[in-house]
């Protein structure tokens with residue numbers, strides 16, 4: 001059996017339970033899994049063919065485990081990635097700190113990797129704004145930041161899909177987020 005050809009490697013990074021697997025499930029299988037949370041062990045791989053202009057390319061998506069216990073392993077998965085989706089949970093400020101960690105690391109180690117910062121679980125704050133622990137403007141400032149190489153995009157809400165002057169897009173809901181916005 002011949003090995004599958006992957007045209008672009010994409011890696012999902014972020015603290016445990018932020019919703020990385022849910023995003024991938026939504027994108028690849030158009031579903032949101034309900035039921036007890038099962039943490040990813042090591043990493044999971046899924047291939048997703050997408051149409052870009054007149055050709056089909058295959059994304060190879062590595063969904064890494066968020067637990068710090070697997071941190072060293074996650075480094076293996078982001079090596080050579082064309083894009084990284086760094087997720088944080090809008091209701092968990094510590095997850096945003098963790099996202100900052102991954103963004104910094106990618107900026108230092110993976111020069112050619114496009115970085116997308118994605119706030120998840122917006123449905124939780126829709127009914128109760130007080131649950132929000134990560135300020136929108138803080139996330140936006142960070143994504144557009146003063147780093148030598150700023151992140152490519154910040155997503156907070158797929159519904160508003162607001163466009164910012166820098167071209168930043170916002171997607172906030174794991175249920176509806178579309179990784180196809182990666183722009184390949």
Ligand SMILES: Nc1nc2c(ncn2[C@@H]2O[C@H](COP(=O)(O)OP(=O)(O)OP(=O)(O)O)[C@@H](O)[C@H]2O)c(=O)[nH]1
Pocket residue numbers: 014015016017018019020021022023033034035036037038039040041064065066067120121122123124173174175
């Ligand atoms: N309310 C809500 N819950 C979500 C959302 N996305 C994920 N969850 C829940 O959050 C929990 C963790 O989701 P996962 O997708 O497994 O998180 P993960 O980042 O892959 O976690 P690790 O595998 O530990 O790294 C699960 O119980 C999900 O159902 C969302 O958008 N809204």
